Amino acid sequence: MLYLAEMEVHIPESWSEEKIADYIARERETSQKWQKSGKWVYLWRVAGQYANVSVIEAESPEEFHQIVSSLPLFPYMTIKVKSLCKHPNAVRETLL
Numbered sequence: 001m002l003y004l005a006e007m008e009v010h011i012p013e014s015w016s017e018e019k020i021a022d023y024i025a026r027e028r029e030t031s032q033k034w035q036k037s038g039k040w041v042y043l044w045r046v047a048g049q050y051a052n053v054s055v056i057e058a059e060s061p062e063e064f065h066q067i068v069s070s071l072p073l074f075p076y077m078t079i080k081v082k083s084l085c086k087h088p089n090a091v092r093e094t095l096l
């Protein structure tokens, strides 16, 4: 199943620069691990916002949750999720 996820990050104002840098470095490591695995198919920055639009291919809602909740910044995000299926008028056979 494909999931469209819109993630907004809300870093607490009380965090030090060092703590922010540490989270961002671990966030990059985790999301790149999923991208290299093929599960995290697209990752786009939303221009002008600390937010992204992602497409994640997961076998189930549970696996989708496992992927996004593995992100160190997960507790500091609001995430909107939509599951996707093939449009009947799509000309391509594959979903991706």
Ligand SMILES: O=C(O)C[C@H]1C=CC(=O)O1
Residues within 6 Å of the ligand: 007, 009, 027, 028, 031, 032, 043, 050, 051, 052, 071, 073
């Ligand atoms: O920067 C973000 O949008 C948050 C997060 C989600 C994936 C990733 O690499 O960082």
